[in-house]
Amino acid sequence: MDLKFVQELIDLVSRSPIGELQIERDELRVRIAKQASAPQAGSPLQAVPVAGATAAAPSDATVARHAIRAPLTGMFYRSAGENEPPLVSVGDMVEEGRKIGVLEAMKTFNVVESDRAGRIVEIAFEDHAAVQSGDVLFVLEEAG
Incomplete structure (x- = not known):
């Protein structure tokens, strides 16, 4: 079982x-569980070791992934304004510092920027999500 397959299961x-x-699969058992303390959409996951399970060593071909997290609680917007296209989509390459989303908290709009360069591989929330x-x-595959 390779790490890409495990990541697909987590997703x-x-x-x-x-x-x-x-x-x-092939004498390897994997159990993936959502953390009980975070039941909402986008909740963090943890891989839990199972008795008798063995883990494959990461291959050199593994692509590093990086999560961009919400800096505060609020309403998430994918675009900079109403009737505007999303700032980024899955598959887009972004540079460090690029505006990729907006969070509204207490009537204040806060820019979400990419903190590193890479390709967007996942957008975890829909537009207007709390x-x-x-x-x-966002999840990025880091640029090499």
């Missing part, structure tokens, strides 16, 4: 209403 669980997934401080908003 599947994070987007679905299920709380836990366990799978066994988010909590620390929620993952």
